[in-house]
Amino acid sequence: MAKAELMNYEQALEQFEVVIGLEVHVELNTNTKMFCGCKNEFGNEPNTNVCPICIALPGALPAVNKTAVESSIKIGLALGCEIAPTGRFARKNYFYPDLAKNFQTSQYDEPIAFEGSLDVEVPSGKVHTVLIERAHMEEDAGKLTHIGGSTGRIQGAEYSLVDYNRAGVPLVEIVTKPVYGAGAEAPELAAAYVRSIREIVKGLGVSDARMERGNVRCDANVSLRKHGAEKLGTRTETKNVNSLRSIERAVRYEIQRQAHILANGGTIIQETRHWHEDKGATSAGRPKSDADDYRYFPEPDLVPVQPSRELIEALRATLPEKPADRRKRLAGEWGFSELEFRDVVNADLLDQIEETVTAGAKPQAARKWWMGELARIANESEEGAVPNITPAQVAELAKLIEDGKINDRLAREVLGYVLAGEGSPAEIVAARGLEVVSDDGALIAAIEAALASQPDVIPAIREGRMQAAGQVIGAVMKAMAGSADAARVRELLIEMANK
Amino acid sequence: MSEITPDLVRHLAGLARILVSDEEVEQFTKQLSLIADSVAHVSKAIDADTPSTSHPIAMANVFREDVVEPSLSQAEALSGAPDSAEGRFKVNAILDEE
Structure with missing residues (x-):
């Protein structure tokens, strides 16, 4: 794949206004699937969480998961949406073996939630209000593995293998209205928005919200138009952006790529594009065409969902603190400087530090470990993954230092053994005799x-x-x-x- | 008059992955036109205030509790598949991105 020509980022922003739109899919953590009683669980043997409904055997009839509906309503409420007094499911027809039915059961003209908004803070400290168009319920598709060909990707594959364990897992798709006015911060805003969604669904307890497992997935729409122009430019939809960093990079890349084309008199093709993290670039997928003619129609096997006012209000009463309020509270409780706190948010370590503090560590000590040594280890690891240590273990480590049992240098040594799986810090200090000598x-x-x-x-x-x-x-x-x-x-x- | 044209029939056949001959296109155009005209006729009988109906029986909120029920075994699940490998359904490679 040849890397496209790109315009310098600042130059692109001088010439064009950026408009983005985001579609986020959230996988719910219900016990069972959306329309059948199969387990909703990650990592099982292929095709063991399947039944006649989710592999579409003739005559099988779906039944809606009540908890999934309630989780969807909670998400809608947390995003400030209206909850539809009546909503229905629709069939989205397409031919692809990731679903055995030849259609995805989704919602089309009657989504469960609509017209919300979310305040999102970007790294500069500015708060953007992102308007939510809708949030609707649907089902996830199965997992395809392409066999043959050199790259393991679909091009050149000889055949594909399908695992339907994920087919039918409940999803909520959250769609924004076009987002204007983010300017140079559009990439950061896209990432911060997805981070906020992740915090919300995690806070609600309705999703495990692990991006690396695909619990939260984002498609990013980007279009450019001349400053002052009324008509929106042609947009591209970049799929496969599965980390916050990728979202930021992909949006930035599309801005630069489209700007180069437009400035040279070209036109943008409305198409799906795929993000390649390794190459730091997007590539063209299929153009939007007949293939997108999904012939939606109401799902005849399911009856409408009509949540009562009482149910909606009861669910509203269970909503946890909003992420923005939580941040304000934690910033006050911890006494970090504004910059320290923002760095923690941007490093995505709010949860870890909060849990470490809850486990008994002083906030500054928790911050020091997560933002210092542990962040360094994460950066040096290949996947940039969160180190293999629990907040409780970090709190224990901090306590050992506070009590003078170990010093900073010994603590780093102990940390290495914790990461290697030798046990808790206190156990390691005892087993290895690492306590400081104060005799x-x-x-x-x-x-x-x-x-x-x-x-x-x-x-x-x-x-x-x-x-x-x-x-x-x-x-x-x-x-x-x-x-x-x-x-x-x-x-x-x-x-x-x-x- | 019906909006069903031979091109639309070909388009629909394409979406449904059905190979149709020219004779069939002509035949289906007539048949679908008749259906579309009949529906249009019914449409005249209802006014804008009539709610649309997607289910013949007026009922709502039929839910299932979120309780795990037994699934098929892998062997059972794959037993009807034309081909399988590594515990999974084997399908032709399809030229589209994932």
């Missing part, structure tokens, strides 16, 4: 050994030049392989100087 006898022996080669230090301390102590502390640390309690060494030195 005065051992420390005094090491100090005396160090002083023997540095006789000037004691007189220097007596003269009030405390920096001289540093050399001895360093020597003691070295001699004791880093396990000395530095603060105690310093105290002992002063005592010795004052004798």
Whole structure:
């Protein structure tokens, strides 16, 4: 795939106004699928969570999952949407083996929720109001694996294998109205919006919200128009953007790609594009054409969903704190600077730090570990994955330091063993004997050994030049392989100087 | 007059992945026209206030509790498939992006 020519980003924004639109699919974490009693579970043996309904055997009849409907209403309410007093399902007809029925059961003209809005804060601190067009219920499709061909992708594949465990898993698709006025921040806004959706559905407890597992997926629409133009430009829809970073990069790429084409007198083709994280580029998928003629019609096997006012109000009463309110509260409770707090949000570590604080760590200590050493380890790992450590373990580590059981250097060593799966920090400290030496006898022996080669230090301390102590502390640390309690060494030195 | 044209019939046949001959296109155009005209005739009898109906019996809110029921075994699930491999349904490669 040849990388398209791109216009410089600043130049693109000078010439064009960016309009984006986002479609986010949220997989619900119900026990069962949307229309049948098969388990909704990730990672099982292929085609073991399937039944006549979700593999479309003749005569099978769907039945709507009540919890999935309630979860969908909660999502709608959390996004400030109206909940439709009556809604129905529709068949979206297409031929592709990811669904065995040859249609996806979705909602078309009567979505369960519509007309909402969400305030989204971008890294600069600016808050954009994103208008929500609708949120509708539908079912996920099965998983295809393409066999043969060199790349494992569909081009050149000899055949495909289908696992229908995911077919029929409840989805809520949330669609924004066109988002104007984000300018240079459009890519950041797209990512921040998806982050907010993820926080909301996680906070509601209706989805596991793990992007790496596809629980939250985003399609990003991007179009450009000349500043002042009324008519919207032709848009492209970029699929397959499955991390916050990818969303940001993909939107930015499309802005630059489209700007180059438009500035050179070309036209944008309305098409689906695919994001390739490795290449940092999008490639053309199929053009929007006959293939998108889905011939929607009302699903005759299902009756309308008509949530009562009482049900809606009862669900509204269960809504948790809004993400924006939660952030305000946490920022106040933790006492971080505005910049520190924003960095935490942008690093996506709010949950981890909150849980670490709940587990007993001081907020600054929790921040230091997650934003420092653990972030560094995550960045160095291949997948940039969250390190294999629980907030409770981080809290325990911080507590060990606070109690003077270990120092920072030992803590980093302990952390390495925790990540290697050796157990909790306290267990590792005990098992490996990593506790700092604050036993005065051992420390005094090491100090005396160090002083023997540095006789000037004691007189220097007596003269009030405390920096001289540093050399001895360093020597003691070295001699004791880093396990000395530095603060105690310093105290002992002063005592010795004052004798 | 009906809006069903031979081109529309070909388009529909394409969407449904059905191969149709020219004779069939002509035949289906007539048949579909008759159906469309009949529906149009019914449309004249109802006014704008009549709610649309997608289900013959007026009922709503038929739900299933979110309780796991037994699934088929993998062998049962695949037993009707023309071909399978590695516990999965084997299908022809289709030239479209994932």
